[in-house]
Amino acid sequence: xRLTVMTDYALRLLMFLGQRQDRLCTINEVAQxxxxxxxxxxxxTHQLALHGWIETIRGKGGGMRLAHSPAEISLGAVVRNMEAxxxxxxxxxxxxxxxxRGQCALAGVLRDALEEFLQHLDARTxxxxxxxxxxxxxxxxxxxxxxxxxxx
Amino acid sequence: xRLTVMTDYALRLLMFLGQRQDRLCTINEVAQxxxxxxxxxxxxTHQLALHGWIETIRGKGGGMRLAHSPAEISLGAVVRNMEAxxxxxxxxxxxxxxxxRGQCALAGVLRDALEEFLQHLDARTxxxxxxxxxxxxxxxxxxxxxxxxxxx
Numbered sequence: 001x002r003l004t005v006m007t008d009y010a011l012r013l014l015m016f017l018g019q020r021q022d023r024l025c026t027i028n029e030v031a032q033x034x035x036x037x038x039x040x041x042x043x044x045t046h047q048l049a050l051h052g053w054i055e056t057i058r059g060k061g062g063g064m065r066l067a068h069s070p071a072e073i074s075l076g077a078v079v080r081n082m083e084a085x086x087x088x089x090x091x092x093x094x095x096x097x098x099x100x101r102g103q104c105a106l107a108g109v110l111r112d113a114l115e116e117f118l119q120h121l122d123a124r125t126x127x128x129x130x131x132x133x134x135x136x137x138x139x140x141x142x143x144x145x146x147x148x149x150x151x152x
Numbered sequence: 153x154r155l156t157v158m159t160d161y162a163l164r165l166l167m168f169l170g171q172r173q174d175r176l177c178t179i180n181e182v183a184q185x186x187x188x189x190x191x192x193x194x195x196x197t198h199q200l201a202l203h204g205w206i207e208t209i210r211g212k213g214g215g216m217r218l219a220h221s222p223a224e225i226s227l228g229a230v231v232r233n234m235e236a237x238x239x240x241x242x243x244x245x246x247x248x249x250x251x252x253r254g255q256c257a258l259a260g261v262l263r264d265a266l267e268e269f270l271q272h273l274d275a276r277t278x279x280x281x282x283x284x285x286x287x288x289x290x291x292x293x294x295x296x297x298x299x300x301x302x303x304x
């Protein structure tokens with residue numbers, strides 16, 4: 001069972017930004033930190049910006065940051081918006097030629113199970129993914145150090 | 153979000169057999185009925201037989217049938233056994249080089265959500281997927297007719 005790469009990267013990108021709220025971050029550094037595709041991250045960034053979860057600043061010295069506090073970003077909303085569909089099994093998306101058509105309860109049972117999954121995420125926010133005390137800061141040499149801080 | 157093809161076909165195969173408990177069914181007819189790959193179905197059949205959910209009878213006139221009544225086949229157990237893994241996001245399966253390693257709560261939150269999904273299925277059986285009154289019977293010409301019967 002898998003979420004799409006888009007959702008996976010979206011969650012990880014938001015976590016990265018959530019831990020670096022004191023500065024702008026670049027796609028390049030996120031790609032390097034997670035060792036994932038920069039091209040995929042660009043699509044994810046575009047999508048997250050469209051939904052208003054992040055702000056992007058163009059040009060030299062530009063980058064991106066969260067547009068809201070982590071506690072205001074619902075994980076359920078992110079997953080519901082980033083997943084292209086929730087067709088758990090092939091026949092959900094088919095033209096309905098199945099012999100069980102009209103008699104099949106599989107779709108209903110799986111959709112109810114999926115709703116339980118999503119409601120669990122609806123009740124959680126990005127803040128739940130970020131240890132309240134952990135912040136990364138850039139040192140003068142451009143490398144990061146983690147520091148312990150109280151969440152405000 | 154997707155289940156694997158193996159789980160998808162396993163659920164549909166079990167439903168097909170559950171509606172035809174008065175006779176043996178063949179892989180060929182299941183493949184035709186759902187318009188899906190016979191080769192994939194053979195793997196699924198093998199897996200379901202290994203777990204003791206179906207019985208297969210070899211040779212001419214052979215086929216397969218449920219090894220238990222539909223009410224004894226838990227949907228949660230089928231999904232838990234047929235899915236190769238539950239690595240919802242890529243980093244679950246990675247070697248752990250992530251920068252957030254040790255500080256990341258994503259795995260825990262997603263696994264809890266997944267558990268809600270699976271527990272919903274644990275509470276349901278194959279009998280819940282089969283309208284109690286519907287049974288398919290082979291007519292003399294080899295085609296099927298659906299009949300209404302009380303579930304016993």
